[in-house]
Amino acid sequence: MTLIKIPKNHPRAKSLKVRETISQAFSDGIVVSSGLIAHGRGEAFDYILGEKTLPVTLTAIKAAVVELLLSRSVISVNGNVAALQCKNIITLANLTNSQIEINLFHRTEHRIQKIHELFMKYTDKNILGTEKKYLVKIPELKSLRRFADKRGIIKSDVVFIPLEDGDRAESLVNLGKRVLTVDLNPLSRTSQMSNITIVDNVMRAIPIMISECRKMQQLSINDLKKILSDFDNENQLNLILDHISTRLISLSKQIID
Numbered sequence: 001m002t003l004i005k006i007p008k009n010h011p012r013a014k015s016l017k018v019r020e021t022i023s024q025a026f027s028d029g030i031v032v033s034s035g036l037i038a039h040g041r042g043e044a045f046d047y048i049l050g051e052k053t054l055p056v057t058l059t060a061i062k063a064a065v066v067e068l069l070l071s072r073s074v075i076s077v078n079g080n081v082a083a084l085q086c087k088n089i090i091t092l093a094n095l096t097n098s099q100i101e102i103n104l105f106h107r108t109e110h111r112i113q114k115i116h117e118l119f120m121k122y123t124d125k126n127i128l129g130t131e132k133k134y135l136v137k138i139p140e141l142k143s144l145r146r147f148a149d150k151r152g153i154i155k156s157d158v159v160f161i162p163l164e165d166g167d168r169a170e171s172l173v174n175l176g177k178r179v180l181t182v183d184l185n186p187l188s189r190t191s192q193m194s195n196i197t198i199v200d201n202v203m204r205a206i207p208i209m210i211s212e213c214r215k216m217q218q219l220s221i222n223d224l225k226k227i228l229s230d231f232d233n234e235n236q237l238n239l240i241l242d243h244i245s246t247r248l249i250s251l252s253k254q255i256i257d
């Protein structure tokens, strides 16, 4: 694929660059065509949110980091997350002592291998979900996401599933796991079913998770637990929907005026 040079002064340069990254990852066999559609849906929600991390989202980010720090945790990655945030996922996993597991909706051995190779460029950490002998099926799930690693998702207490379709969060919750997500759509099934929903772009949320995690190193276990006990996901999602409606009303007034 030939990448176009995006003019630096293009008003949408940042967003176009991310598109180029994900398009390249599609050509490389990491992202599927549905991943490009998912990205477009995310962009639309991001536009509505204002393409910024909301102050209220910081509370969800902090709570999610505490979950990763205090439990046996796994970060589940798909094609889009690998393409957009591979290095940062490794950093976050190292800081929180979480495992990384590849888990795909459009699972093929070829894609697993491609994503595994991408991670291996930046880490010698053992990436789970890649060896058939360790895979078992989550019985409730019918999609190919049902294949989970015995040493990772199956054994974990907390599963972080950034940017995902809606079939898995609920079954993981039913299995007794705590589920964390990053999803630009506050109304998606994953957002609604997760224990902690970070309504933000993975491009912004994961780097902020890393910096919050570094700051938390000075906090006591009790301080960390307090961050978690103060967090309420239903309230969080309501505040985000309030923000969206207020923003749209104020934008519509600007247009009318």
Ligand code: PTJ
Pocket (backbone or CB within 6 Å): 031, 032, 034, 035, 036, 037, 038, 039, 040, 041, 042, 043, 045, 078, 079, 080, 103, 104, 105, 106, 107, 163, 164, 165, 166, 182, 183, 184, 185, 188, 200, 201, 202, 203
């Ligand atoms: O790599 P695979 O095979 O596991 O497939 C991955 C995709 C993303 C194709 C698959 O999980 C899928 O179809 O997802 P959905 O149903 O399109 O849902 C993706 C969700 O992520 C939607 O709610 C989008 O709004 C949201 N989203 C898209 N891009 C971003 C995002 N959320 C945060 N940051 C983004 N950059």
